[in-house]
Amino acid sequence: MSDAAPSPITPPPAARRRVPRAVREREMLEVAERVFAERGYHAASVDAIAEGTGITKPMVYAYFGSKEGLYIACMERARRRLFEAIDEAADANAPPDEQLWFGLLAFFTFVAEQPESWSVLFGEPTRRDGPFAVEAARLRRQIARLVAQLLGEAAAAEGLDPSRVGATDPLAHALVGAAESLADWWVDHSNATTERVALWLMNFAWTGFGDLVRGGGWTPPPPG
C-alpha cells in the first residue's frame, strides 16, 4: 500500500499525570479517531495512538482492551455524534419530505464538519465481517428505521395503507448507500456546497430519475 506519508501526531505539550479517567478516555478517542481516519485501521498502530495521547500503550489496553475495542469505541462515539446532529435537525411535526430534507442536510453537514468521525463510521474496516461490520450494520439499520418510519407517515398522509409502500427496509438501505456514496464523491469534488449535495440526493430520493428527466424535481421549503 503506498499511503502518503502520515502526518505526525503530536503529543500533548506536557506530560500531565493523573488525569481523570473520563477525560483521558475522551482524549484517547479523539486521537484514535484521527489516526484511524488518516492511516486506516491496519496502518494505524496502537503505538502511534498512545504516543499521540501522550500515554503508553498498556494504558490503551487498560482502557479499551484491544485495538478492536478501541475502534469500536470510536465508532460508538461517532455514531452518537451523528445522531445528535440528525436529531437536532429533525422536526417530527413537519411533513415527511421536509423531515427527509433536513435529515439529509444534517447528514452532509456532519460529513463535512466531522470527516474523521464519518470515516470511522463507514470506512474500510466496516466493510468486512467482524465486529466492525456488525456495528456499522447496526447504524445503518438505525438510519433505515428512521427512513422507513418517514415513508410510512408519508403514505398515511396520502390516505394510503402504509404497508402498501412496499419493502421500506431495502429502500432505506438504498438511500443510505446513496448518501454514503455521494459523500465519498463529495470528498473529491468539494467545491459543491452542502445544500447543493443534499439537494441532489433529495431530488434523486424523492422524485427519482423519472421526474428529473421530465424536468421536475423537488423544491426545498423557503428558509424560515
Place this chain on the structure above:
Amino acid sequence: MSDAAPSPITPPPAARRRVPRAVREREMLEVAERVFAERGYHAASVDAIAEGTGITKPMVYAYFGSKEGLYIACMERARRRLFEAIDEAADANAPPDEQLWFGLLAFFTFVAEQPESWSVLFGEPTRRDGPFAVEAARLRRQIARLVAQLLGEAAAAEGLDPSRVGATDPLAHALVGAAESLADWWVDHSNATTERVALWLMNFAWTGFGDLVRGGGWTPPPPG
C-alpha cells in the same frame, strides 16, 4: 480482528508441475479472488493464495510482482467480468428506463453469481486511498458514465435539453452507491429474488419516494 476461522483453501487435486504461464495466471487469479474475498486483503496471506493454487509463494511474485499487484489484477479481471455482464444485457435501442432496468438486473445477477468478484471490486481495501481506491474510482466513473448517458437520452426523449437534467455525475454516483448498499444488504437477506431486489432499486431510482408513497411505481416490461 476476530474473523471467523478461515475456511481452508484446498489445493488442486494433484501437484501438476510446469503448467503454462497463461493457465497458471488464470488459476492464481481465481484462487486469489476467493481468498481475498473470504479473509480480506490484510488477512489474506500470499502464502495461502499460493498454496491454494498448488504453487509456492515466489511464483506469485514472479507473476504479479507484489501482493498489491495481485489484488489489482483481481480487480481488473472482476471489472472485465462485470462489464461483460452488463454489456450483454444492454440494448441501446430500448427506452432508457428499460436500459436501466436490464442494467440493474445484470448488476444484481453479477453480485449474486460472482460474489467474490463483487467483493474484490468494492470491498474493504478499495475504501482507502492508494492504488485500490484509484482502480475502484475508475470503475465507479465508468458506471456513472453509463448512467449519466442514460439520463441524457431520457431527457432528450422527453424533448428536454439534456443539460437541464442537472448534475448527472453525482446522481449517477448516488445510484451506484445505492446499488452497492442494496447488494450488501442482500447478502444478509438472501431470500429475495434477484428480480425483486432489482425492482426495489429501479422503483427508488426511477420514481423516487414521492411516487412510491403515492402508490405509484415503475412496472417492468412484460417478459419476451
Place this chain on the structure above:
Amino acid sequence: MSDAAPSPITPPPAARRRVPRAVREREMLEVAERVFAERGYHAASVDAIAEGTGITKPMVYAYFGSKEGLYIACMERARRRLFEAIDEAADANAPPDEQLWFGLLAFFTFVAEQPESWSVLFGEPTRRDGPFAVEAARLRRQIARLVAQLLGEAAAAEGLDPSRVGATDPLAHALVGAAESLADWWVDHSNATTERVALWLMNFAWTGFGDLVRGGGWTPPPPG
C-alpha cells in the same frame, strides 16, 4: 515487478545466436564483471547477469557452476589483465627504482582504465574468508613477490646482502595496501592525473616520510 503477460503471438525478436562456447564465456564474464562492480556481490543477482548477456540463468550455471564460480572466474580474468599490464611496463634491466616506478604507473593506469576489473579484484567480497579472499591473497602474494624481488635486487646493487633488507614480505604487503588505498582515495579525487598519483606513492615508498619532510623526494626519470 508484474511482468506483463507474455504475448504468445510474438516470438522473441532476435534469433538465438549459436555462439561458440569460448565467446559466450567471454561475454558473460564481461557482463558479470560490470554487474558485480556496480552492485556488489550480494546485490548482483545471477538473473541480472544472465539477462545482461541475453542468456538464461541455467546457462550461467552450466558455464560456471555457481555464482561463486562466476565471481572467481571474473577475478581470474581481471588478474590476468592486471599482470599483462604490469608485465608490459616492466623492464628487467632497468634499475629497481625505475622498475617500481613503471610498475606503479602501470598499476594506476589499470585502475583508471579498468575500474571494474579493479573492483572485482580487491572489492568487498574479497574482504572476508572464503574462496574470494583466497584468490585475492594469491594475487597480493604474487605482487608482493615482485616487489620483494625488486628490493633484493636493489640491495644487491648497493653491495648489500639482500637478506639484510629485512622482511620483504610484510613490506611488500604494506606497499600493496598503500596502493590499494590510494587507488580508492583516487576514485573520489579524480582530478589528479595518473602520474601524479603514482608519484605520490613512489615518493612515499621509496624515500619515506623522513626524506619528504626534509624536502627530498624521488625524481622520475626523464621521459624517453
Place this chain on the structure above:
Amino acid sequence: MSDAAPSPITPPPAARRRVPRAVREREMLEVAERVFAERGYHAASVDAIAEGTGITKPMVYAYFGSKEGLYIACMERARRRLFEAIDEAADANAPPDEQLWFGLLAFFTFVAEQPESWSVLFGEPTRRDGPFAVEAARLRRQIARLVAQLLGEAAAAEGLDPSRVGATDPLAHALVGAAESLADWWVDHSNATTERVALWLMNFAWTGFGDLVRGGGWTPPPPG
C-alpha cells in the same frame, strides 16, 4: 559463499528479563560486533545476534532501527575505542617520528587485541558505497588528518615550509592503507610480535625503500 561453519553464539547463562536499556544496548553491541566479524555482514542474521544476546529480534529493531543501524552503531563504538587507544599513546610534545611510532604501536595493539572491532571498522561492508563506506571514509579522514598534521610539524621542525611537503592527504591515505593491509597480513602470520609489525611499517613509512636497501632504517627510541 563457502564460509566455514559458523561458531555458535551462546546466549548469556540465564534468561534475564527486564535489563535496563543502556546495559542491553552495550550487550547487544558486543554480540553484534562478534557476529558481524565472524560471519560478515550479509551472513550475519539479526536473529543470530538477538539470540546471542538472549533477546528476541524485535528488541534489536527497537534499539537500533535496522540491521544497518546496528552495524553503524558497532562501527561507532569501535571507532571510539580505536581513538581512545591512539589518544592514550599520543604525546603531543614528542618529536613527530616518535609520535608516529607510538601511534602505529597503538594501532597494531588495537588490531591484535580487538580484532573484531578492527574487522567491523574496515571489513567487507565498508568496501562498497552506502552508509558504511561513508562512515569508514570518515574514520580514514580522521586518521589521515592526524598523520598530515604530523608531517606538517616534522617539516616545520626542519625549518621547511610545511606546505612544501606536498599533498599530505593522499600520503596519509597511503599510510592508512599500508597499515590496514599489514594488519590483514598479520592475521595470517601471527607469530610476529606487535612491535615487530609496527617497526616494519614505521621503517617503510619513515625511511622508505630507498633507505632500507641502503642498509638504513628507523630506530625506535630506547624504552623509558
Place this chain on the structure above:
DNA sequence: CATGAATGAGACTTCATTCAT
C-alpha cells in the same frame, strides 16, 4: 496507576539453484 521491556507470530519479499520439457 503507569511504564519500560519484551515477545511470538507472521507479513512481504528475494535469491540461488534445479528440474522437466
Place this chain on the structure above:
DNA sequence: CATGAATGAAGTCTCATTCAT
C-alpha cells in the same frame, strides 16, 4: 543445447499484546 517454470530457505521488519517493576 537452452529454457520456462518452479522451489526452499532465508531475510528484514512490524505489530498487537503482555509481564514485571
